[in-house]
Amino acid sequence: MQIKICLYGFGNVGREFARVLAAKGPYLKARHRIDAKVFAIVTSTGGVVEPRGFSERELSERSRLAHLSSQEGFREGDPEDLSKWILPWIDGAGPTVIVDATWSDLDTGEPGLSRLLKATAMGCHIVTLSKAPLVADFYGLVEAARRHSVQLKFSGATAAGLPTIDTIRVSLAGAEVQSIEGILNSTTNYILTAMSDEGLSYEDALQRTRAMGLAESDPERDVTGIDTACKVLILANAAMNARKRLSDVRITGITGITRRQIATWAMEGRSVKLVGKAALVGDDVRIEVAPAPLPHRDFFAQVREDAKAVRFTTDLFGELVMAGGAGGLTAAAGSALRDLVNLAELFRHRQGGR
Amino acid sequence: MQIKICLYGFGNVGREFARVLAAKGPYLKARHRIDAKVFAIVTSTGGVVEPRGFSERELSERSRLAHLSSQEGFREGDPEDLSKWILPWIDGAGPTVIVDATWSDLDTGEPGLSRLLKATAMGCHIVTLSKAPLVADFYGLVEAARRHSVQLKFSGATAAGLPTIDTIRVSLAGAEVQSIEGILNSTTNYILTAMSDEGLSYEDALQRTRAMGLAESDPERDVTGIDTACKVLILANAAMNARKRLSDVRITGITGITRRQIATWAMEGRSVKLVGKAALVGDDVRIEVAPAPLPHRDFFAQVREDAKAVRFTTDLFGELVMAGGAGGLTAAAGSALRDLVNLAELFRHRQGGR
Numbered sequence: 001m002q003i004k005i006c007l008y009g010f011g012n013v014g015r016e017f018a019r020v021l022a023a024k025g026p027y028l029k030a031r032h033r034i035d036a037k038v039f040a041i042v043t044s045t046g047g048v049v050e051p052r053g054f055s056e057r058e059l060s061e062r063s064r065l066a067h068l069s070s071q072e073g074f075r076e077g078d079p080e081d082l083s084k085w086i087l088p089w090i091d092g093a094g095p096t097v098i099v100d101a102t103w104s105d106l107d108t109g110e111p112g113l114s115r116l117l118k119a120t121a122m123g124c125h126i127v128t129l130s131k132a133p134l135v136a137d138f139y140g141l142v143e144a145a146r147r148h149s150v151q152l153k154f155s156g157a158t159a160a161g162l163p164t165i166d167t168i169r170v171s172l173a174g175a176e177v178q179s180i181e182g183i184l185n186s187t188t189n190y191i192l193t194a195m196s197d198e199g200l201s202y203e204d205a206l207q208r209t210r211a212m213g214l215a216e217s218d219p220e221r222d223v224t225g226i227d228t229a230c231k232v233l234i235l236a237n238a239a240m241n242a243r244k245r246l247s248d249v250r251i252t253g254i255t256g257i258t259r260r261q262i263a264t265w266a267m268e269g270r271s272v273k274l275v276g277k278a279a280l281v282g283d284d285v286r287i288e289v290a291p292a293p294l295p296h297r298d299f300f301a302q303v304r305e306d307a308k309a310v311r312f313t314t315d316l317f318g319e320l321v322m323a324g325g326a327g328g329l330t331a332a333a334g335s336a337l338r339d340l341v342n343l344a345e346l347f348r349h350r351q352g353g354r
Numbered sequence: 355m356q357i358k359i360c361l362y363g364f365g366n367v368g369r370e371f372a373r374v375l376a377a378k379g380p381y382l383k384a385r386h387r388i389d390a391k392v393f394a395i396v397t398s399t400g401g402v403v404e405p406r407g408f409s410e411r412e413l414s415e416r417s418r419l420a421h422l423s424s425q426e427g428f429r430e431g432d433p434e435d436l437s438k439w440i441l442p443w444i445d446g447a448g449p450t451v452i453v454d455a456t457w458s459d460l461d462t463g464e465p466g467l468s469r470l471l472k473a474t475a476m477g478c479h480i481v482t483l484s485k486a487p488l489v490a491d492f493y494g495l496v497e498a499a500r501r502h503s504v505q506l507k508f509s510g511a512t513a514a515g516l517p518t519i520d521t522i523r524v525s526l527a528g529a530e531v532q533s534i535e536g537i538l539n540s541t542t543n544y545i546l547t548a549m550s551d552e553g554l555s556y557e558d559a560l561q562r563t564r565a566m567g568l569a570e571s572d573p574e575r576d577v578t579g580i581d582t583a584c585k586v587l588i589l590a591n592a593a594m595n596a597r598k599r600l601s602d603v604r605i606t607g608i609t610g611i612t613r614r615q616i617a618t619w620a621m622e623g624r625s626v627k628l629v630g631k632a633a634l635v636g637d638d639v640r641i642e643v644a645p646a647p648l649p650h651r652d653f654f655a656q657v658r659e660d661a662k663a664v665r666f667t668t669d670l671f672g673e674l675v676m677a678g679g680a681g682g683l684t685a686a687a688g689s690a691l692r693d694l695v696n697l698a699e700l701f702r703h704r705q706g707g708r
Contacts, residue, residue: 020670027530161671163525170524171517174691176381302656316374316688317515318680326672334670337528349704
């Protein structure tokens with residue numbers, strides 16, 4: 001089965017996705033009988049379209065070259081003009097997928113939200129690593145996907161290397177989710193670990209994460225707790241039908257944490273972690289993000305550096321905890337690949353192929 | 355969508371499945387638009403058939419009554435005669451599923467293996483909590499399911515409450531599994547924890563697990579490491595195309611562990627856990643089960659009592675660990691329910707329904 005991809009975004013994550021897709025080409029064909037090809041790459045100023053799809057070699061090369069706008073075949077144009085970037089090569093033979101690895105405004109979801117809505121109307125399935133459209137209008141996107149009979153995948157927007165949404169959707173299918181809580185942001189967990197274990201100041205620890213290039217591009221969203229809030233909001237809306245907005249989430253970040261506080265907690269046998277939590281309270285879902293000084297025996301207290309973790313509590317399976325160390329670009333790219341494979345397998349079943 | 359179920363086995367697990375299915379009826383209808391009904395219950399001496407399907411109330415009642423053979427409508431007969439128990443009510447409208455919660459021989463997989471193969475030929479999907487058929491002929495069952503276009507689900511046979519196979523299949527889709535290792539047996543983990551933390555002898559700890567009724571019915575399979583070996587073998591065959599048999603697994607159980615050894619390890623800062631592991635070594639997959647004295651900082655060393663845990667190492671996502679405390683009957687029943695829901699959702703997509 002051929003999957004045709006329009007890749008939006010060619011920064012760190014978009015390029016890593018291209019590199020991973022090219023490298024995993026043979027595996028996807030052999031293991032899943034999937035031939036996933038990128039037919040267009042679009043950035044904020046224009047894009048490159050390849051009507052036959054980029055070969056693995058070319059895709060891999062382009063991921064290593066300088067800015068897309070200086071690459072061969074680049075045409076300036078409005079990135080939101082899908083007639084330019086997708087229409088020329090979309091067909092009904094196999095699934096067409098838009099992979100979105102761009103930035104959008106958290107309040108409006110734009111420009112990503114309108115783009116994705118338009119794409120569903122064109123019959124494109126969605127794989128989004130971008131959170132903002134999902135934060136701004138989760139149910140609108142779900143409804144658009146339903147109406148146009150396309151799939152909406154977003155594991156890359158809900159902790160990527162740590163497979164949260166798929167765990168809820170499949171591994172906990174049939175169970176009712178009572179709460180979701182997690183350490184969902186790599187940057188802040190790294191900062192807090194460095195402050196605890198090495199006695200670094202907040203500023204020095206933050207500086208180090210910049211130097212390390214941890215995946216989230218805007219450290220403001222990380223340290224203010226907004227990134228965590230977005231992820232837990234999306235999960236609560238998806239898994240618990242919370243029907244909440246970002247403004248419903250009580251958010252406290254880590255910017256006010258001092259070395260003195262950390263030392264005091266340490267004497268109490270506690271480690272502070274930035275925890276996002278969505279919990280059923282009666283018929284309502286309460287969502288909150290805050291630093292939590294946890295006793296050392298708490299599983300979360302052991303989750304260190306750039307690792308992330310999540311705990312699901314359900315009626316049938318009690319508490320299920322997961323933790324993953326992969327917090328970088330490869331895991332982000334891998335999450336888009338995971339979504340593509342799952343999307344393709346479902347598409348295949350729909351066609352009647354086994 | 356109506357799912358018609360033939361339930362094989364009405365011991366602890368089968369009854370709990372019936373109870374949970376009845377209790378979750380309204381949720382399944384509201385959340386998944388699934389009407390899952392049991393049409394027959396079959397045990398080793400015969401069964402009960404209800405051509406219109408048991409109501410939730412009746413199913414719930416039967417799960418609380420004495421042995422099936424003393425219940426209303428019971429007919430003696432060969433449990434393997436599917437013409438008696440399934441043929442009268444199977445139709446093509448929705449999926450028909452055999453839920454197998456019975457015991458079978460580990461070497462031959464019988465009587466379960468032949469039963470499941472026959473069932474696939476009749477167009478029944480398979481949800482098995484029983485490991486033996488999968489241990490005896492995994493690839494035969496996979497091929498039979500493929501040939502007859504039915505699904506083969508077995509999360510209840512691969513650690514139930516801890517969702518291993520679904521994590522690999524969906525959450526790690528696109529990634530190549532390099533190793534799978536886990537604490538996969540509740541009984542032995544409980545014994546080892548009690549020996550460590552409370553200084554119990556092996557015999558006293560084993561006795562306590564019997565009194566607690568931990569789900570695995572035959573403690574021999576637990577303490578010899580065979581239960582763990584079965585689970586990791588099934589996972590290795592399913593996820594790594596290992597092509598191995600139970601005889602290929604090197605197995606050491608916990609029966610030889612003494613309190614003195616445990617005390618020595620404790621002085622070294624180690625906790626012993628029964629670990630099953632499948633790892634890629636070149637082109638081959640090596641599978642082994644053995645007690646492992648782990649340093650306290652190892653995640654597995656913190657997994658206590660009847661909890662289970664697993665660690666997946668893949669090319670894209672590094673190490674992903676999961677741990678769940680639910681080791682009892684409800685989680686076992688829940689795993690069959692999880693499989694049913696996932697099966698139904700896939701069936702629905704196949705029919706073109708969104």
